[in-house]
Amino acid sequence: MVNRVVLDNRIHRDVRIAATRPTRENAEVNAMSVIPREFPRLLAHYPIFYTKNMETGRFEPSALLGFQPQENLFFVDGRWDAAYVPLQIQRQPFSLITRRAQDSEGKPPSLEVALDLSQTVQSQEGERIFLEDGQPTKFLQDITSMLSVLVAGAKETYAFTGRLAELSLIEPVQIDIEFVDGSETKLQGLYWIAAAALKALPAAQLAELRDREFLEWMYFQMASIAHVSGLVARKNRLLTGVTAPHRPEVHRADPA
Amino acid sequence: MPTRPESQPVRKVVVVGGGTAGWITAGVLASRYPQRGEDGVEITLIESRQQPPIGVGEGTWPTIRSTLKQIGVSETDFLRECDASFKQGSQFLNWVDGSHADAYYHPFTLPVGYEERNLAPYWLEDPRDRSFAADMCFQAELCSKGLAPKQITTPEFAGLANYAYHLDAGKFGPFLRKHCIDKLGVNHVYDEIVRVQSDDAGDIAHLVTKSGDLLAADLFIDCSGFSSLLIGKHFGVPFLSKKDVLFIDKAWAVQIPYSTEDAAIASVTLSTAQASGWVWDIGLTTRRGVGYVFSSGYVSDDDALEELQSYLKMRGDPFRDLSFRKIDINSGYRQEFWTRNCVAVGLSAGFLEPLEASAIVMIELSAKSIANLLPSCRSGMRHAARLFNDTFRYYWERIIDFLKLHYALSRRTDSKFWIDNRCSESIPDSLRDGLDFWRYHSPWHEDLSHREEVFSAASYQYVLYGMGFRTEPARWLLNDRNRNLAREKMNESANYAKALSASLPGNRDLLTRIRRYGLQKI
Numbered sequence: 001m002v003n004r005v006v007l008d009n010r011i012h013r014d015v016r017i018a019a020t021r022p023t024r025e026n027a028e029v030n031a032m033s034v035i036p037r038e039f040p041r042l043l044a045h046y047p048i049f050y051t052k053n054m055e056t057g058r059f060e061p062s063a064l065l066g067f068q069p070q071e072n073l074f075f076v077d078g079r080w081d082a083a084y085v086p087l088q089i090q091r092q093p094f095s096l097i098t099r100r101a102q103d104s105e106g107k108p109p110s111l112e113v114a115l116d117l118s119q120t121v122q123s124q125e126g127e128r129i130f131l132e133d134g135q136p137t138k139f140l141q142d143i144t145s146m147l148s149v150l151v152a153g154a155k156e157t158y159a160f161t162g163r164l165a166e167l168s169l170i171e172p173v174q175i176d177i178e179f180v181d182g183s184e185t186k187l188q189g190l191y192w193i194a195a196a197a198l199k200a201l202p203a204a205q206l207a208e209l210r211d212r213e214f215l216e217w218m219y220f221q222m223a224s225i226a227h228v229s230g231l232v233a234r235k236n237r238l239l240t241g242v243t244a245p246h247r248p249e250v251h252r253a254d255p256a
Numbered sequence: 257m258p259t260r261p262e263s264q265p266v267r268k269v270v271v272v273g274g275g276t277a278g279w280i281t282a283g284v285l286a287s288r289y290p291q292r293g294e295d296g297v298e299i300t301l302i303e304s305r306q307q308p309p310i311g312v313g314e315g316t317w318p319t320i321r322s323t324l325k326q327i328g329v330s331e332t333d334f335l336r337e338c339d340a341s342f343k344q345g346s347q348f349l350n351w352v353d354g355s356h357a358d359a360y361y362h363p364f365t366l367p368v369g370y371e372e373r374n375l376a377p378y379w380l381e382d383p384r385d386r387s388f389a390a391d392m393c394f395q396a397e398l399c400s401k402g403l404a405p406k407q408i409t410t411p412e413f414a415g416l417a418n419y420a421y422h423l424d425a426g427k428f429g430p431f432l433r434k435h436c437i438d439k440l441g442v443n444h445v446y447d448e449i450v451r452v453q454s455d456d457a458g459d460i461a462h463l464v465t466k467s468g469d470l471l472a473a474d475l476f477i478d479c480s481g482f483s484s485l486l487i488g489k490h491f492g493v494p495f496l497s498k499k500d501v502l503f504i505d506k507a508w509a510v511q512i513p514y515s516t517e518d519a520a521i522a523s524v525t526l527s528t529a530q531a532s533g534w535v536w537d538i539g540l541t542t543r544r545g546v547g548y549v550f551s552s553g554y555v556s557d558d559d560a561l562e563e564l565q566s567y568l569k570m571r572g573d574p575f576r577d578l579s580f581r582k583i584d585i586n587s588g589y590r591q592e593f594w595t596r597n598c599v600a601v602g603l604s605a606g607f608l609e610p611l612e613a614s615a616i617v618m619i620e621l622s623a624k625s626i627a628n629l630l631p632s633c634r635s636g637m638r639h640a641a642r643l644f645n646d647t648f649r650y651y652w653e654r655i656i657d658f659l660k661l662h663y664a665l666s667r668r669t670d671s672k673f674w675i676d677n678r679c680s681e682s683i684p685d686s687l688r689d690g691l692d693f694w695r696y697h698s699p700w701h702e703d704l705s706h707r708e709e710v711f712s713a714a715s716y717q718y719v720l721y722g723m724g725f726r727t728e729p730a731r732w733l734l735n736d737r738n739r740n741l742a743r744e745k746m747n748e749s750a751n752y753a754k755a756l757s758a759s760l761p762g763n764r765d766l767l768t769r770i771r772r773y774g775l776q777k778i
Contacts, residue, residue, distance in 0.1 A: 056773040057408035165776060172778060189409075191778070 004097060004114040009134040012115065016126035017093070017139070022085070026092045027075040030066035034086050035153025036160055036213075039220035045074070045082040047227040048220075050161060050170055050191040059161035059170060059191060061221060064231060067177065067185050073234040087150055092116070096147045111151070113144055160214050167205060169197050169218075175228065180236040193222055259457035262635035266474040267297055270463065272449065272486060273479035274303025276425055277602025277619045279432035281477055283327035284623035285630075286440035300443040301436070302463070302471060307481070314538050314545050315343060315525050315613030316420040318364050321413045323620045329435050331412035332774040335767065337431045339540045340423040341521050342406075342763055344399050346612070350529040352723050353667045360387055360722030361524065362612075363395035364418040366714045368745035376698040376717050378742035381729045388721035391746050394753035399524045401757055404766035412775045416756060420613075422525070422538045422545075445471070452490040459597045459634075460486065474634065477626065478600040482607075487590055487600035495606075497588040501660055501682055503673065504533055504609040506557070507583040508564050509547035512573050523763040525613065528567065531555065531671040535567050536610060541767050546573075549585065549609050554673040557582065585609055589652040594641035597634070599626060606652055611662060614655045617710060621651065651710050657687040658711045658719075664691065665723040694720060698727045 005011075031051060034042055039061075042048060046063035053060050063086055065072040074082050080089070093116040100109045129140040136144070164170050171194040175187040198218070201209075209215040271282045282301045289297040324334060334340060345363035352358045367388075369375040379391055389396040395417045398405065405419035436442040451464040462472040478486035487493050499505060526537035533550030548564040555563070561580060568575045589606025593599060601622040608614055625647065629640040663677035664687065676682065693703065699716035720727070761769070 052409040052776065054409065056769065057410075057776055058773055059776070165778075168777075170778065 002116055003118040004095060004116050006097065006099065006112045006114050007129070007140075009130045009136075013130050013132075013134065014128075015115070015130075016124065016128055018126040022075075022080060022089045022092055024078070026089060027072050027080070028070045030069060030071045031062040031064055032086050032088055034061050034063050034088065035150060035157055036061065036217040036220075037149065037153055037156070038084075038087060039217055039224075041084040042086065043220055043224050044084060045227065045230075046086075046224060047231060048224040049173070050164075050221075051189060052191075058158055059165060060157050061161070064187075064190075064228070066231075067187065067235060073231060073238065087146055087153075091143060091146050091150060094143050094147060096151060113140075113147065159212075160217060163209075163212075163214065164193070164218070167197070167201065169194055169201070171197070177232055179232070179239055181239045183239075192225065193218055257453060257455040257461040259455050260459060260461075260474075260634055262633065264474065264634040266631055266633060266636075268473040269297060269299045269475045269477065270471050270473035271299065271301040271477045271479055272303075272463070273481055273602070273604070274301055274433060274444075275429050275479065275481055275602065276432075276616060277481075277604075278303065278477075278479035279429050279436060280323065280327075280616075280619050281479055281601050281623040281626065282442050283432050283436050283440065284323065284620070285627050286436060286442050287327050288627040289630075290440070292441045298443065299441075300445060300471065300473070301433075302445040302447055302449065302465070304448045305446050306448065307483070314422050314425055314540070315536075315610065315616070316423065317613060317617040317620075318418050318420045319617055319620050320420050323624075325413050327432070327435065328439060329432070330777070332770060334423075334431065335421075335541075335770055338421075338423040338427045339542045340421040341540055341767055342404055342523050343420045343422050343525060344395055344405050344417060344523045346525045346527055347399065347522075348527050348529070348662070348722065351527075351534075351662060351666055351668075354529065354670055360718075361389040361393075361396045361399055362715065362718040362722060363389055363393050363399060363524075364420060365393050365395040366418075367392040367717060368749050369741065370714055373738065373741075374698055374700045374713075375738065375742040375745060376721070377727070377729045377734055378739050379746070380698065380721070380727055381731075381734065381739075384746075389718055392717075392749070394749045394756065397753040397757060398760065402520050402523060402763055403757065403760040404523065404763045405760075406766070407760065408766060408769050408773065408775070410775070412777050416760065419523075422540055424540055424542075445469075449485060452486065457596075460490070474597060475630070475637075476598045478598060478604045479602045481603045484590075484600070484604040486598050487593070487595065487604055491595050491598065493595055493600075494591045495586075495588055496591055497586065498608070498656055499587055501656055501684060502587040502609055503551040503553060503677065503682075504549045504587065505585050506552050506560070507547050507549040507585055508557075508561055509545070509581045509583055510564070510568075510575070510578050512544040512546055512568070512575075512578065514543065518764060518768075521763045521767065527611065529666070529668065530563050530567070532560065532563075532673040534611070535564060537571075539763075541764075541771070547583075549611075551673055554671065587656075589649075592641075592645050593622075593648050594644040596641075597637055599641070599644065601626070605648070608652075608655060608659060611659050612655070612711070612715075614659075614710065618648075618651065618655075621708075621710070622648065647706070650706060653684070653686065654704070654706075655710055657684055657690065658715065660684065660687055661691075661716070661719055662723070665720070665725055667724075690716075694725070694727055696728055696730060 034048065042063055048061050048063055050059045051062045065074050074080060095114050096111045097114045098109045099112050127139040128137050131137055170191045173190050173192045178184050269285060271278050278301055282299055286299050292298060345361055347359060347361050349359045367376065379388060384391055398417055405415045405417040410416065437444050447465040447467050449463045450466050453461045453464060455461040460476050462470045464470060476486055521539040528535045530548065532555035533548060535546065535548045538545045548560055550560045565575050587608050590600060593605045602619050625644055629644060631637050631640050660683060664683055666674055668674035699713040699720065701713050704713060
């Protein structure tokens with residue numbers, strides 16, 4: 001169970017966060033929500049698709065990490081096997097929570113940094129989060145700025161995907177994969193850019209997408225699809241210990 | 257006025273009346289024939305500011321989803337603006353014998369195996385001491401748990417279980433009006449009709465409005481509600497009363513606020529039988545709509561009101577400050593719906609008690625049929641009218657049979673209303689023959705003669721077996737292969753119900769999130 005508490009420099013003065021993040025409970029997922037600002041760095045390793053948020057149904061970009069629930073092919077022997085780790089993983093075990101001041105009614109709610117105590121993150125040797133005088137360490141300052149990037153990123157994400165959906169530029173895609181041992185899987189619930197719709201987009205709307213940086217993000221995401229092959233290769237290595245040529249079959253899903 | 261030539265093209269359509277019927281009809285026609293101007297069809301809707309819509313008819317059938325999709329509205333907008341909620345069928349309480357456990361579902365999802373074969377006889381052979389709907393349809397469990405028929409990630413108009421809506425009829429017309437005018441190019445006039453001008457042959461040539469305008473058209477669609485301006489007042493087409501079959505003739509209606517913002521919303525229409533009729537109970541997102549439809553031959557208005565209030569009391573609803581509205585119900589339909597160049601849709605064509613929410617589905621069927629039959633010139637009008645009249649007379653009669661079925665199968669003996677309802681003179685021959693037939697044959701497509709029925713064999717199965725009707729299985733016509741298939745399908749259905757119960761949100765929860773985030777189109 002998640003047990004989040006707001007950071008307090010008296011209570012958490014001596015807390016140290018283990019350097020061996022991320023933990024198993026955070027990493028064992030087969031897709032990870034990401035933000036457009038990360039795309040250039042994600043592009044080095046991960047295939048990015050759009051998925052629907054289970055709570056809101058809205059589209060958000062996600063890095064595909066595996067083919068089965070809880071299968072993360074980038075998380076090997078307790079370590080992250082890629083030079084760039086998505087921010088949603090890096091920020092753990094910290095998060096922002098909304099706190100409403102109890103005495104002032106008209107005041108806007110404030111965002112405060114919280115720590116998830118349920119995670120096995122505290123250690124003797126890890127990073128300190130507060131200095132002796134109660135000031136945040138450089139480590140905590142980095143975490144805090146990462147969290148605010150994620151908050152801003154969520155806003156940008158929904159402006160971005162909301163506009164793409166309005167312009168019918170997102171379509172469902174189904175990916176059929178055959179692994180080296182002959183087993184097969186169908187990836188569903190994934191969406192990507194409708195290439196034909198993008199090609200047919202009127203110039204004015206294309207310019208709007210460009211001006212808002214959306215076009216750039218779209219192309220980053222589209223280019224990232226090439227990493228599906230790399231992901232299959234990771235799985236094949238796991239299955240047999242050898243690398244084999246493979247060609248996943250990608251086709252447009254029936255929207256019905 | 258000179259008679260219009262037989263070769264006169266049908267290019268101008270005037271819809272009279274801006275309620276649910278008028279705007280659905282205008283929307284269906286305008287979306288089917290999207291071209292306007294010189295090379296298209298001109299559609300004008302005239303409505304009176306003086307006459308507010310009746311605002312009854314809050315229940316729909318799943319056909320409404322394809323109708324709305326065709327008209328081109330978004331499901332998110334519709335749900336938000338019409339305070340609509342998801343409806344997965346009806347639950348009938350106290351209809352069988354009035355005993356404590358007397359309740360059954362008529363869900364929208366078809367019984368298991370229905371697409372290929374009739375498995376009802378195999379359920380009858382081994383009913384597992386459970387209800388027909390619970391064994392043969394996973395949706396019964398979703399209904400009893402108050403779950404939504406879809407998830408927030410399910411695209412617009414798609415569902416994991418078949419569904420329709422409950423809606424605020426007072427908001428539905430204006431919602432469609434905006435779309436029809438802004439998106440579909442329907443002309444709109446606020447005015448009143450003071451005179452109907454015929455040509456020499458008897459067609460309507462034009463309507464004269466209060467502000468002095470003339471509205472000429474090739475086809476006039478009468479959606480003027482109970483006032484029945486064209487089909488009734490102008491053409492004098494007789495109204496055929498069906499009071500001798502369906503005894504209900506009045507209703508008390510009331511709107512009930514929710515006690516809390518997150519109060520549960522039932523995803524079925526609740527229909528609870530009373531001494532002289534039944535109570536409908538419909539949950540929208542903003543309020544409930546409740547009403548007692550009753551027969552004035554068996555109970556006074558005051559006593560009926562008291563019965564409704566004791567229903568509310570039993571449900572724990574406060575009713576002191578509510579305003580109760582009385583509505584007259586005149587069950588029956590016109591002898592003809594399409595006469596010369598005029599066709600009636602909605603209340604002007606006919607009205608029946610709302611037991612199976614047939615009003616809006618009949619509007620949709622009528623609009624679709626007019627769009628299909630729309631003659632290209634005046635000479636095609638007679639044939640279109642004959643086809644339309646034959647089809648819709650059949651539909652009205654079948655709906656009346658289906659409504660009467662609920663009363664005919666009841667075993668209630670607590671009042672004369674229920675006893676008289678089973679009296680053989682009040683049961684149409686077609687229904688009586690059907691009931692005789694179904695003693696030995698489980699309802700199936702072939703029993704019903706039309707390609708498209710308002711109520712399919714599936715509906716008959718749900719109501720017949722929900723009410724404890726017994727079809728004697730003819731063992732020599734059954735076989736082990738289907739017996740195994742039935743068992744397999746029923747097990748599958750039970751597993752599916754379990755899986756969906758774990759993953760579907762509550763009806764209220766999903767509707768609240770749709771208000772906030774909307775649904776995706778894909």
